[in-house]
Amino acid sequence: MSRIWVIATNTFREAVRDRILNSILFFAVLLLGLSLALRELSIGDTDKVVRGVALGGVSMLAAIVALFLGVSLVYKEIERRTIYTLAAKPIARWQLLLGKYLGIWLTLAAEVALLFAFYVIIVSPQQGLPGVPVLVSALMLMVELSLLSAWAMLFSTFASPVTATAYSLCIYVIGHFADDLHLFGERAEPGPFKTTALALYRVLPNLESFNLRTEAVHGVAVPVSELCWSAAYGFGYTAAVLAVAMLVFTKRDFK
């Protein structure tokens, strides 16, 4: 376990010193600030518009960071051949990958905590301290990012960053339209389209399960049982994706 932790902390250090990641974070904070301006430009319940744009922006940029880290950090080890000295240590490949994943997870957790802290700092003076639903939506966002980064990491164990990013984006988009995919499958005429749509729905993740932004914007509480079920689904799915990634990584030759 200690070697996994050593790799995780090094990965975390590598990520937080990355200029690209810091630039994305800067834009996220900028977006939070700009969301306040919408108050002046919108009509109706302007506070909800600000909350919706701010939380939506944070989620989207956090997802970009998750994809960026998941796709790049393992690939960089292989591309820059730092993997040679790392894999030559008395550590199993699955431990190495788990260490990298934990490092990414720590970075994402720090990022989400930081962004929501900025959200509180920026939005509170106008709307008061955010309620529990906002905190719950942040925690569920973290479950989504865990799953998304695991997929990105799986792709990066065998594909180039461009291909892995494309695959991961597909997962992200399809994952957020999973309910529509299900509806399409249900309503389609029996045949290959119906079979494919329903198969994809069952195999690919339903990322909308973790989207509690609407509830956060409107201040609606979500039943605890539903939250637990979504979290168990998210972490269970993440573990399964990581297991496949470890299998691929263990079989891989470093040329």
Added chain:
Amino acid sequence: MSSVAAIRTEGLGKTYLSGFLRRPFVGLSDLTLSVPEGITFGFVGPNGAGKTTTIKMLMGLQAPTAGNAWLFGTPIADPASRAAVGFMPERPYFYEHLTAWEFLEFYARLSGVPSHERQGRITALLERVELARFRNVALRKFSKGMLQRAGIAQALVGDPRLVVLDEPMSGLDPLGRVLVRDLILDERKSGRTVFFSSHILSDVEQLSDRVAIVVGGRLREEGTIDALVGSAVLSVDLTFTGSAELAGAELLRADELGRTVRLPPAEVDAACRAILAAGGSIVAVHRNVRSLEQVLLTEVERARVVNEKQLGVLA
């Protein structure tokens, strides 16, 4: 010193499948080798001979497609086999975001060095590879030679029983080469097993207790330097002054020191008498023995002939 070999391979082989049609390409074939503990072992061969493939399999970076290998008696498929091994790959690239100190600390922790020993060991190693004053400089600012030295420090930081270095002299300037050579000599004196590949054969001759030559993915020769190159004198270079004419001698050069000729060893006595009789004097005598380079070139040529014959049979 234990009786278990530091490295042992039996019929080790690697065949790559390349291209869309998955054509097989043999990177290494049937390597059987034993490296006893406590010696410095040179692994030589031309580019593409299979040196790096062998090292990558031993270090768990590639899986063999044939045969078996053990490090200190533990099969290489088990990560524990590398518990007492330090490794520096060819043309090392390291984490650019780390400083030299953070870099060595990372590998010390990965190698399981206890926290109370870490600081002292890293300080000593940084001094040994002459990087002490760059301890807080990020690796992205290091030159190639400095990275190579940091790489060797990384390989030694876990105080391993076996150090594996893939082309440690590659791309270094003369000063860097001397430093790395001295480091290997120090390790040799301290009784650590060093296994290194190189195509700088003068270094291999100087540093190794035993040498293995691989050509075309196959082991061609293995033994001590003396056993491989032999001690027989092939010819003698004689530099002399005066007007003596030496029949059968090959003139190498004529300069302000005199003429230098190459003679068969049996003719040296007669040549010296002739030079002195003609009123000249002998300035220098140099014996030519078989070098590792000649052994390697012979093996490369032999492999080429065998290859051509096989192709001829196939045609």
